Amino acid sequence: MATAYYTHAACRGHDMGAGHPECPQRLDAIRDHLIATGLDIALVERDAPQAAESDLQLAHDTLYVADLRGFMEQVDRLGRPRALDPDTVAAPGTWTAALHAAGAAVAATDAVIDGEFENAFCAVRPPGHHATRHAAMGFCFFNNVAVAARHALDVRGLERVAIVDFDVHHGNGTEDIIAGDDRMLMVSFFQHPLYPNSGSEPLGPNMLNLPIPPYTKGPEIRELIDALWMPRLEAFQPQMLFISAGFDAHREDDLAQLGLVEADYAWITRRLVDFAERHCEGRIVSCLEGGYNLGALARSVASHLRALAGLPT
Numbered sequence: 001m002a003t004a005y006y007t008h009a010a011c012r013g014h015d016m017g018a019g020h021p022e023c024p025q026r027l028d029a030i031r032d033h034l035i036a037t038g039l040d041i042a043l044v045e046r047d048a049p050q051a052a053e054s055d056l057q058l059a060h061d062t063l064y065v066a067d068l069r070g071f072m073e074q075v076d077r078l079g080r081p082r083a084l085d086p087d088t089v090a091a092p093g094t095w096t097a098a099l100h101a102a103g104a105a106v107a108a109t110d111a112v113i114d115g116e117f118e119n120a121f122c123a124v125r126p127p128g129h130h131a132t133r134h135a136a137m138g139f140c141f142f143n144n145v146a147v148a149a150r151h152a153l154d155v156r157g158l159e160r161v162a163i164v165d166f167d168v169h170h171g172n173g174t175e176d177i178i179a180g181d182d183r184m185l186m187v188s189f190f191q192h193p194l195y196p197n198s199g200s201e202p203l204g205p206n207m208l209n210l211p212i213p214p215y216t217k218g219p220e221i222r223e224l225i226d227a228l229w230m231p232r233l234e235a236f237q238p239q240m241l242f243i244s245a246g247f248d249a250h251r252e253d254d255l256a257q258l259g260l261v262e263a264d265y266a267w268i269t270r271r272l273v274d275f276a277e278r279h280c281e282g283r284i285v286s287c288l289e290g291g292y293n294l295g296a297l298a299r300s301v302a303s304h305l306r307a308l309a310g311l312p313t
Contacts (some may be wrong), residue, residue: 013093167246
């Protein structure tokens with residue numbers, strides 16, 4: 001079966017201002033590289049629908065969703081951006097982009113569970129893994145992966161799912177949403193100390209957090225994944241994998257100081273694909289999180305996609 005590529009033009013409409021690292025050009029860089037390398041023809045592209053508010057409420061407090069909608073509607077009416085925190089700015093178009101980003105994850109989950117695709121990648125923004133149950137932060141408004149994982153459980157009837165987060169920043173929002181839910185396991189690594197300065201003490205027994213010191217390179221992280229992630233995943237036996245796919249641990253990314261390269265992302269993805277084929281009927285939904293050096297981002301996403309699609313990396 002094919003690998004799906006979910007995206008939507010509206011995700012470019014979210015613009016937090018000149019110089020902001022989480023910029024619309026991130027999606028352009030990925031698409032341009034896929035076209036230039038011919039990888040685009042190996043993927044099945046799908047337009048991401050908008051998430052319904054009932055989808056968002058699977059992971060977020062109802063009042064938070066309503067308050068954020070009102071805030072963003074005001075931004076659209078006024079026609080100028082407003083900051084929710086020093087890093088996270090809502091602009092005209094942000095609400096629509098955020099709905100399509102979460103909607104991509106939900107639609108991809110349905111398509112993979114239904115057997116239309118073996119796996120899927122959501123090339124969307126804004127990202128999601130810092131968005132908590134009650135708050136936007138760290139460039140994130142809705143937690144796309146958490147919404148999709150809860151959809152798989154609460155709507156589609158799966159019994160166990162796992163979330164893998166290899167963004168360089170701790171996925172504090174995902175942890176806040178799923179901690180203590182024994183239907184879900186989250187495994188992650190992240191640079192520590194680094195924003196959001198959390199994760200060293202897990203919030204629940206269903207979390208495996210690996211804080212990594214700055215300047216750690218790929219071989220050391222691969223060893224940790226084999227020694228710690230994989231046995232925990234094997235013991236949990238999830239029926240589906242969700243990936244918070246951040247590529248800002250790349251050595252060329254200026255927002256952190258880890259030393260991964262494209263080959264490391266390919267290796268991690270192949271390990272997860274092999275696991276999913278043995279335990280999850282191949283079912284994986286991956287959602288773009290960080291990655292701010294445009295060249296490194298584009299190359300790393302391509303390596304991730306080749307591994308998802310079973311192509312030589």
